[in-house]
Amino acid sequence: MNFPPIDASQTNILELPVKARPTAEEGAMLQPVPYDKCQHTFTSFEVDVDAGKCRCKKCGEEVAPMFVLEQLMKAENRWMRTLEAYQDSMKRLAERSRTKCDHCGKMTRISR
Secondary structure, eight states, X not given: OOOOOOOTTSTXXXXXXXXXXXXXXXXXXXXXXXXXXXXXXXXXXXXXXXXTEEEETTTOOEEOHHHHHHHHHHHHHHHXXXXXXXXXXXXXXXXXXXXXXXXXXXXXXXXX
């Protein structure tokens, strides 16, 4: 549908009382996290049991004990999943007596 252009000289057209937004101040409103700092992942920690403090061995920065506990929990979960996958594959391999040869395509015995 094509409409004819609006004639702004008519008296029944009102201008809305909308004010323009002020311009943004210098710099961005949100700042990205600097990833050049140590993220304290895949590293070891020095734990002071008496003082209840932990320190990253990579950068030397003090970290929260709950953060260290979370990192240890994640590492243990990864290790347990890997162990379960390994045990599952070894169980399936023990149940098999033959496998298909990659070269000739024939079934061959599995040597143990």
